Amino acid sequence: MVYDPNAPGKDNSIGDWQEMFLENFSVLYNVFAKNHIALDAGSTAGNHSFVELAEQPKGIETGLDEVSLYSKKVEGQTDQVFLRYPNNGTEVQLTNYQIYSLAQQQPGTFFTMLPGKVLVNFGAFVATSDFKQIFLKPGISRNIITISICASGVNPASKPMAHIIENPPGYFTTISLIQLVPGYTYFYFAMYNI
Amino acid sequence: MTFTPLKPDAGPSPALDASIIQTNFSQFAAKYAQTVLGIKYNHTALNDTNQGDHEAVIFQRRTTDPTITQPEAILYCKNASSLAGTQPQLFVKIPKFLPTSIDATNAPNNLMQLTYNSVNTAGPVYQSFLIGGYLIYFGSVTATGTVTLTPAPTALLSAVAAVNTQNLIGNQTPFSVSTNITANNTFDIYSSVTGVFSISWMAVGTV
Numbered sequence: 389m390v391y392d393p394n395a396p397g398k399d400n401s402i403g404d405w406q407e408m409f410l411e412n413f414s415v416l417y418n419v420f421a422k423n424h425i426a427l428d429a430g431s432t433a434g435n436h437s438f439v440e441l442a443e444q445p446k447g448i449e450t451g452l453d454e455v456s457l458y459s460k461k462v463e464g465q466t467d468q469v470f471l472r473y474p475n476n477g478t479e480v481q482l483t484n485y486q487i488y489s490l491a492q493q494q495p496g497t498f499f500t501m502l503p504g505k506v507l508v509n510f511g512a513f514v515a516t517s518d519f520k521q522i523f524l525k526p527g528i529s530r531n532i533i534t535i536s537i538c539a540s541g542v543n544p545a546s547k548p549m550a551h552i553i554e555n556p557p558g559y560f561t562t563i564s565l566i567q568l569v570p571g572y573t574y575f576y577f578a579m580y581n582i
Numbered sequence: 583m584t585f586t587p588l589k590p591d592a593g594p595s596p597a598l599d600a601s602i603i604q605t606n607f608s609q610f611a612a613k614y615a616q617t618v619l620g621i622k623y624n625h626t627a628l629n630d631t632n633q634g635d636h637e638a639v640i641f642q643r644r645t646t647d648p649t650i651t652q653p654e655a656i657l658y659c660k661n662a663s664s665l666a667g668t669q670p671q672l673f674v675k676i677p678k679f680l681p682t683s684i685d686a687t688n689a690p691n692n693l694m695q696l697t698y699n700s701v702n703t704a705g706p707v708y709q710s711f712l713i714g715g716y717l718i719y720f721g722s723v724t725a726t727g728t729v730t731l732t733p734a735p736t737a738l739l740s741a742v743a744a745v746n747t748q749n750l751i752g753n754q755t756p757f758s759v760s761t762n763i764t765a766n767n768t769f770d771i772y773s774s775v776t777g778v779f780s781i782s783w784m785a786v787g788t789v
Contacts, residue, residue: 413585434625542760
């Protein structure tokens with residue numbers, strides 16, 4: 389079935405009208421149900437079951453009283469959600485990358501995202517005489533914006549300091565630490581652009 | 583009145599179907615855009631300026647995650663559990679793109695929780711939420727001691743503190759400070775120097 393916006397025409401017979409209306413109504417019903425509660429579903433009819441944001445080739449224009457929410461392909465990733473402010477204002481990338489568990493790679497560490505293409509790594513690690521580096525996961529950091537490290541425990545004897553290492557070229561994914569106390573647990577936060 | 587997608591059908595006289603057709607047009611318009619007490623829901627009504635746009639978007643709570651089969655991002659509402667109970671939250675799902683040449687992790691495109699039930703902008707324990715089912719807390723204190731987080735996270739993952747006050751004792755080197763997580767919603771702050779001073783802190787836990 390195909391929706392015909394020009395049906396019925398003045399030259400169509402009444403019998404044709406019935407078939408045309410039927411087809412258009414059926415299409416309207418089925419297409420509407422794609423992202424919405426069905427038209428005949430009672431009190432919740434018309435609400436959104438989910439919202440599919442089809443990939444857009446560029447940012448969406450907005451009027452004075454509008455914000456737009458849409459998806460766009462991000463280089464090196466996939467479709468992410470964007471927000472554009474009124475009157476063709478600033479476009480903000482709301483989602484970034486894909487969150488996954490680091491339990492296998494680096495237990496005790498986690499990452500999330502902030503609007504504006506920022507990833508946040510956080511968690512805890514135990515310093516040893518050999519382990520004196522934080523490896524930011526995922527290892528896609530182009531620029532580490534800020535780092536905060538704090539010793540854990542009841543005896544604040546450690547003043548850790550951080551040094552950023554570029555590895556591989558163009559990516560700053562390693563934080564080298566000095567003045568750690570072996571056996572101490574350290575909490576950390578790191579925010580970086582990708 | 584109900585929208586009837588299988589009408590009109592051949593047989594009955596058009597005169598009998600006229601009311602059904604009219605009802606369908608009427609119902610489509612009514613369900614497409616609803617205005618209740620001055621609030622416009624879901625879509626801008628047909629014949630209104632900007633007809634077809636979205637107004638206040640109402641998400642119906644789902645029990646399953648949608649499947650992505652094309653280039654798109656999907657927003658939807660589903661129940662999520664936390665210490666505060668089980669409430670509907672907003673989620674996003676994007677297409678799978680990992681692994682890549684830079685990140686070898688073969689991560690699935692799992693749903694990502696975008697929201698939580700509350701934020702606290704009044705302090706002294708400020709709280710917001712991060713994508714992925716995390717709560718972030720932050721604030722400052724004027725003495726060492728216990729910080730109690732509300733709403734309580736299920737687990738406290740990290741807590742950092744930094745002293746904002748200059749150490750005027752001796753050679754004026756920076757204070758040492760440490761934190762110690764004592765429960766899912768509490769951690770203690772310790773300092774190498776006793777006294778009244780300003781300490782900023784930040785913590786993250788799971789919902």
